[in-house]
Amino acid sequence: QSPSDIVYEARCDQLTRQTGDKWAWFETLALPYAQLRLKQGTGRLIRSRSDRGIVAILDPRMTRKNYGKTILRALPPMSVVRQFDIQRFESYLEES
Secondary structure (H helix, E strand, O other), X not given: OOOOOHHHHHXXXXXXXXXXXXXXXXXXXXXXXXXXXXXXXXXXXXXXXOOOOOOOOOOOHHHHOHHHHHHHOXXXXXXXXXXXXXXXXXXXXXXX
């Protein structure tokens, strides 16, 4: 959903007016939508037990902000790497 979409913008405005909270739209609309899109994208990567893949999330807000941690909780369990090791990545690709 694009913030420039007039229907989305109207829903955000309505939530703000109803709740009196200028961030209600974020928690009610934007955050669940971001979780859903990330979960769907990951699901398209791994379809069976034998599939392998890498999900690279390079946005530092995902580990530094509370909402980022909320978004990441939507993902299935997986290894998390905080520093990128190119040799390890290449080895992983060769094994696939």
